[in-house]
């Protein structure tokens with residue numbers, strides 16, 4: 736069976752730029768060291784890795800689409816050097832007020848991917864993210880969800896989360912998740 740995983744970018748793969756802030760250039764992009772190890776493990780276990788990221792800073796005119804593309808190119812190159820291939824990186828560059836279907840917790844990109852994996856049971860697929868939007872998106876599409884504490888949300892208090900939108904797992908970071916999922920340390 737094919738293995739599929741969805742990851743958020745900021746706060747999961749690279750360091751969270753701060754609430755309401757954006758990674759506007761490659762110079763500002765910092766990998767989370769432990770996440771590189773996690774990605775290596777996912778890649779060598781045969782996972783097809785999809786990144787789904789909200790980048791409303793583009794829609795707000797804070798950085799350009801070209802700048803975002805440059806960040807992506809550099810990120811993909813750096814990962815390839817470690818033998819990590821990301822299957823596809825999806826960005827929503829709309830502002831929240833544009834009401835698009837692709838901005839998480841919207842599920843458009845997830846639906847597009849899942850169409851190609853009709854045989855993979857949804858409970859075998861995780862969305863790993865650092866914010867409520869990531870978790871709600873995953874829940875809406877019916878896959879499992881893991882909240883990591885390496886980004887926006889630093890403390891998980893279930894009382895602050897609607898019952899039907901609570902993460903299935905709470906992990907310190909992506910490597911913690913991978914160790915749970917794939918076993919071993």
Ligand SMILES: [Mg+2]
Nearest residue numbers: 743745746865
């Ligand atoms: Mg994030």
Ligand SMILES: [Zn+2]
Nearest residue numbers: 827835837838
């Ligand atoms: Zn969008």
